[in-house]
Amino acid sequence: MKIFLDTANLESIKKFNDMGLLDGITTNPSLMSKEGGNPKDAMGEITKIIKGDVSLEVVSTDYSGMIEEGKRLREYGDNVVVKVPMTPDGLKACKTLSSQGIPVNVTLIFSANQALLAAKSGAKYVSPFIGRLDDVGQDGMKLISDIKKIFKNYEDSIDTQILVASVRHPVHVVDAAKIGADVVTLPPTVLDKMLLHPLTKIGLENFLADWEKLKAGNPDIKI
Numbered sequence: 357m358k359i360f361l362d363t364a365n366l367e368s369i370k371k372f373n374d375m376g377l378l379d380g381i382t383t384n385p386s387l388m389s390k391e392g393g394n395p396k397d398a399m400g401e402i403t404k405i406i407k408g409d410v411s412l413e414v415v416s417t418d419y420s421g422m423i424e425e426g427k428r429l430r431e432y433g434d435n436v437v438v439k440v441p442m443t444p445d446g447l448k449a450c451k452t453l454s455s456q457g458i459p460v461n462v463t464l465i466f467s468a469n470q471a472l473l474a475a476k477s478g479a480k481y482v483s484p485f486i487g488r489l490d491d492v493g494q495d496g497m498k499l500i501s502d503i504k505k506i507f508k509n510y511e512d513s514i515d516t517q518i519l520v521a522s523v524r525h526p527v528h529v530v531d532a533a534k535i536g537a538d539v540v541t542l543p544p545t546v547l548d549k550m551l552l553h554p555l556t557k558i559g560l561e562n563f564l565a566d567w568e569k570l571k572a573g574n575p576d577i578k579i
C-alpha cells in the first residue's frame with residue numbers, strides 16, 4: 357500500500373520524505389489555507405521535493421475553469437495529479453484531462469456509486485473520505501471494502517486506484533491495508549503515531565542502560 361502525506365506543510369513533508377516513507381502528497385484548499393502564505397510557493401516546493409504523485413486541487417466549479425486550472429497546475433511538474441470535486445462538471449473535466457494524459461484524483465467521494473462513476477470518467481484515483489463518514493455515524497471503512505469489491509469485479513476495465521482519505525487514526529490505516537486499498541493519505545499526526553510503540557521506547561532504554569553497565573567495566577569499548 358502506498359503512503360501519501362495529506363498536508364501542505366513543508367517541514368512535515370521533508371521530515372517524512374527523508375525517512376523514505378512517502379510515495380506522494382495530497383493537498384486541498386483547506387490544507388493550503390492552514391499554511392498561509394502564497395500557495396504557489398508551496399506547490400512549487402512540494403512538487404520538487406516529492407518524486408511521486410502530488411495532488412493539487414482546482415477551485416473552479418465549472419468545467420472550463422477546472423480545465424484551465426488543471427492545465428496551470430500541471431505546469432508545476434509532471435508528477436502533478438489534478439484534483440477535481442465529485443460533481444458533474446468535475447467528472448467531465450476528469451474525462452477531458454485524463455484523455456489528454458493528465459492524471460486526475462476525484463475527491464469528496466462518499467458513496468460507492470460516486471467511486472464507480474469517477475472510475476468510468478477515467479480517474480487515476482478516487483478519494484473516499486472515511487473520517488467524515490464516521491463523523492456522521494456511517495461506516496467509512498465499509499465504503500472502502502465496497503469500492504474494493506466493485507473495482508475487483510471489473511478489474512479488466514477499471515484501473516482506478518482507491519486513495520483512502522480523511523484518515524483520523526492508525527487503526528484506519530491497518531484496516532485499509534487489510535482490505536487492500538491502493539493508497540492511504542495521512543495527516544502528519546497519524547504518521548507520527550504509527551511510528552511509536554511504548555515497548556519500543558522501553559526496549560531501547562533498557563538496551564542502552566545495559567550497554568552503559570558493560571562500558572563501566574570496559575571504558576574503551578566502541579561499536
Ligand code: E4P
Nearest residue numbers: 362382384483488521522523
Ligand atoms: C485528501 O485528499 C482530503 O482532502 C483529506 O484527507 C480530507 O481530510 P479531512 O476530512 O480530515 O479534512
